[in-house]
Amino acid sequence: MLTNILARGGPAVGYLFLRYLRAVLLLVAMPLAVLFGWIVPSATAELVxxxxxxxxxxxxxLGRSLDDELPPALPRRPGDVATLVRDKSFKRSLRVLLMPLAMIPELLVAVIAVAGVPSAVVSIALWWLSPGNFSLMGLNVxxxxxALTLGPLQIxxxxxxxxxxxxxxxxxxxxxxxNLLAPSPEQVETAKLERRVEELTKSRAGAVDSHGAELRRIERDLHDGTQAQLVSLAMRIGIAKQTMAEDPEKAAKLLDDARDGAEQAMTELRGVLRTMYxxxxxxxxxxxxxSALAARCPLPVELRIGELGDVPAPVEAAAxxxxxxxxxxxxxxxxxGHVDLQLERRGAELYLTITDDGIGGAQVSEQSDLLGRGSGLHGMLHRVQAIDGQMELRSPIGGPTTVEVSLPCG
Known part of the structure; x- marks a missing residue:
């Protein structure tokens, strides 16, 4: 029981003592703030x-997470009172000046909570050394x-x-x-919109980078593969045309080679197109x-696919x-040794999770690590963010590794 009391009361007393000290600091700084705060922009910003x-x-x-804060004070020039009056964050933060009203009662409660039991024990043990100079419950002992009546009562x-x-x-x-220092609903909505704009800016930048890298890859594949095959094909057909009258057999062989080259070029072209859609x-x-991907995987894959509904083509390709x-x-x-894959529709989103029982330690990074890991996850993240999706990777050392992806279908 005593442990529970200490666990509850210790943090509370520390919080009350800290509030008292901050209230004292506020009282000391308040006259200067009133005189010079409207002139010095940093003073009002510090109050926020x-x-x-x-x-x-x-x-x-309270054991809560704080999702929203007062936005920073509006930038202003010294003596700019008009901006100060319009500053919603500053006006909200003025409510913190109510703290000194509660500082004395809170300090009294904190002192009684901390000193009540120790002072009672000391007074019970030592009152007889100097009767009348030790007190319990405010009364001289x-x-x-x-001592034996008031002591336990004070404890x-x-x-x-x-x-x-x-x-x-x-x-x-x-x-x-x-409650008193919470931002207004308008400020909360504005902050959400700003965060959303920032997220969209980052995702757009990632999408542009990913798109550029994809275009360079396609260009490289076409240049190094298909284009080389087509150039070789044109040369063989040209040589066959020149030698057809003099050596029909050689011309036929060149045309056969050209046909094989055309088939190979078509195969490579289909491979390039397959990477796009x-x-x-x-x-x-x-x-x-x-299902086909899971069937081709050399590891056993437990596949769970729910009702998907109508999924847009970009979302299908990303998934x-x-x-x-x-x-x-x-x-x-x-x-x-095993992979679990779940794919289903959850409202307006396509939800995908892939879990393996491997060694873990996977991280999203632009450059591959010594084991060649990371860059593929970075590309996955860009592909997901490009269509305003969300991807979360959990991969502690020792495993398991889980990739969760949600893609908007609206």
Whole structure:
């Protein structure tokens, strides 16, 4: 029981003492802030940061996560009162000036919670050395009856303050700080939009980089493969045309070689086209294409495919390549013995998760590590973000590794 009291009361008392110290600091700084705060922009900006610090500590005290904070104070020139009046963050942060109103009651509760029990034990043990100079429950102790009556009572009150009153007061202060210093709904919505714009900017930049890399790869494949085959084909046909009258047999052989070269060029061209939009998606749909990938994987794959509905072509292609790259990574790097693959529609999103029981340690990085891992995951992330999807990788050392992807279908 005593352990539970200490576990509840210790953090609460620390929070109350810290609130008292910050309130004292606020009282000391308040006259200067009133006189010079409107002139010095950094003073008002610091008040906003102070308010956000209070909200973070309040959220920690309540065991909550803090998703929104007051936006920074508006930039302004010294003496620019008009901007200061329009600054919603500054006006909200002014509520932190209410802290000194509660500093004395909170300090009193914290002191009673901390000192109540130790002072009672000391007074019970030492009152007889100097009767009348030791007190319990605010009364002087002159005899053993008072010591043994008031002492346990003060111990009980001290434990009650430590285990109940201090935590309740700390929670009340924290809730008040979270509510009073919270940004307005307009500020929260603006912050969400700004974060969304930032995410879209990053995803667009990633999509542009990925698209550029894909175009360079296709150009390289066409230049080094298909184009070389077509040039060789044209040369063989030209030579065959020149030698047809003099040596029909040689011309026929050249035409046979040209036909083989044409077939090889078509094969390479189909390979390039397959990397842009696999024909199997058009033939068998996403479920059939993923099933084919799982069937070709050398590891056993437990496949669970739910109802997918109508999936846009870019989403199908992204999901297909994520599955293909993931199964390739598992086969080459994970040392896994089993793969679990789930694909289903969840509302307006296509949800995909791939889990293997391998060694773990996979990370998303632009450059491959010593084992050749990482760059493929980076390409997967860019491909997913390019269509405004989300990808999460969990791969602790020792495994398992899980790739979760959600792609919007709306």
């Amino acid at each position: 940061r102070f308010a956000n610090g209070e909200r973070r500590q309040a959220a920690w005290q 002159d005899n053993w009856v008072e 009980g009150v001290g434990l009650w303050f430590l285990g109940r009153v201090a935590p309740a007061l700390a929670r009340g202060h924290a809730k008040a700080a979270l 696999p024909p199997i998606l058009a033939d068998r749909g996403l479920a059939g294409a993923v 297909y390549f994520v599955v293909a790259e993931s199964l390739t990574n598992v086969t080459k790097h994970s040392a896994a």
